[in-house]
Amino acid sequence: MSLFDTFDPDSEELIKVSRQRSFCGVDNFPEVVIGTFKEEAFRVLTEIGEAETICSLRGGRTIPVYRMNWQERSIGLFHSLMGGAGTVCLMESLIAHGVKAFLFYGNCGVLNKEIAAGHLILPTAAYRDEGTSYHYLPVSDYVEVPTQPHLAQIMDNLHLPHVSGKVWTTDAFYRETRSNFQKRKSDGCIAVDMECASVMAAGQFRGVPVYQFFYADDCLDGEKWDPRTLGARPTSSHEKYLRIALEIAARL
Numbered sequence: 001m002s003l004f005d006t007f008d009p010d011s012e013e014l015i016k017v018s019r020q021r022s023f024c025g026v027d028n029f030p031e032v033v034i035g036t037f038k039e040e041a042f043r044v045l046t047e048i049g050e051a052e053t054i055c056s057l058r059g060g061r062t063i064p065v066y067r068m069n070w071q072e073r074s075i076g077l078f079h080s081l082m083g084g085a086g087t088v089c090l091m092e093s094l095i096a097h098g099v100k101a102f103l104f105y106g107n108c109g110v111l112n113k114e115i116a117a118g119h120l121i122l123p124t125a126a127y128r129d130e131g132t133s134y135h136y137l138p139v140s141d142y143v144e145v146p147t148q149p150h151l152a153q154i155m156d157n158l159h160l161p162h163v164s165g166k167v168w169t170t171d172a173f174y175r176e177t178r179s180n181f182q183k184r185k186s187d188g189c190i191a192v193d194m195e196c197a198s199v200m201a202a203g204q205f206r207g208v209p210v211y212q213f214f215y216a217d218d219c220l221d222g223e224k225w226d227p228r229t230l231g232a233r234p235t236s237s238h239e240k241y242l243r244i245a246l247e248i249a250a251r252l
Contacts (some may be wrong), residue, residue, distance in 0.1 A: 001211055004139045009205075015122060017096035026055050029097045030067055030076035032249050035087070037080050037195070040238040048193075048242060051077065057093050065094070072249035080104065083171060084198025091202055101209045103249050105241060107230070108167070108214035111175070113221040115191075117229045118237070120155065120162040120244075121214040125149050126197035127189060128182075129170040133201035138240040142166065143195040143200045147211045154251050155213075160244065162213070165190035169197035181220050192220065211252065215241055216227035 045051050051066040057078065066077045076099070080087050091102065092242060108121060115121070125142040128134070133143055155162050168184040168191070170176060176192060184192070196212055203210030218230040 006134050007136070007138050008246050017093050026097060028074070028100065029054070030074045031098065031100040032073070033065070033076035033078065033094055033099045033102055034244070034245050034249050035078055035080040035090070035102060035104045036245065037082060037104075038238060038241075039079055040116070040233070040235070041242045042077075042079055044235060044239040044242060045077070045178040048239065048246070049127050055097070057090050062147055063090065068246070070246045073250040075246060075249045080195075082194060084130045084169065084195045085114065085171075087195045087199050088136075088158075088202045089144060089201060091208075092206075095206055095208055099208065101252050102199065102203065102211065103245060103252065104210065104212040106193075106214060107217040107243050108193045109218045109220050110191050110216045111181060111221055112169070112190050113219050113226075114165060115216050117216050119216045121167075121191050121216060122148050122155070122162055123167040123191070123193075123196050123212055123214070125162050125166045126193075126200060127166065127187070128197045128201075129168060130194075130197055131171060132198035133169075136201035136205040143197045143204070145196070145200055145212070146204075149208050151213065151248065154248050155164060156177065157251075158244075158247055163190065167196050168192040168216075170194060176220065191216070195210045211248070213244075213248075215235045
């Protein structure tokens, strides 16, 4: 048996979120929730508007879920974990609370040096170089992102320049090798991340739409890896992307 044999759509899960002792339902839980992988976003949250903590998730640490009213819409926000496995566990908990749609955002590496640092990227499909997606969808090289056209339309309406293309999702940040980079770039991938394939597969299996956008940071497309703005973004940058996410979530 291999990883490719793990998809089991006909057998019930042994462990369910709603049966765990730590699970407690919350009235009027937001139907749309934003997940970001950047802790810095929550340092500027109070500068953007009033947010209340409505519950906490367990993911190796206590993860608060906030509720904020934006454009007359109740929106949830949480600081997600790095990597597909942890992120999908949090998604499962939030789906049990009644979430109907997710918007994930965060930084990514680019495989094309022509994509400037900070530019917005919308994934159209994600190469499955991770493990979690194989538990939620049948074997394939890519998982499609069916929400991309809708998200692109929202960004156009908000006059937000963006580029769309396939991305490479990998579990192993420190094993993004030169050879694998070249394979993924030749296949048409424009960026690399650690969660897209996993969250898209889980959303499709559970029947919950998942939207995602990235902003470009480091660059793999050169003689040497270029960190560019990775780890060096000012507070104003994190506030900008959080505001973009809120504007999009209010339109989902």
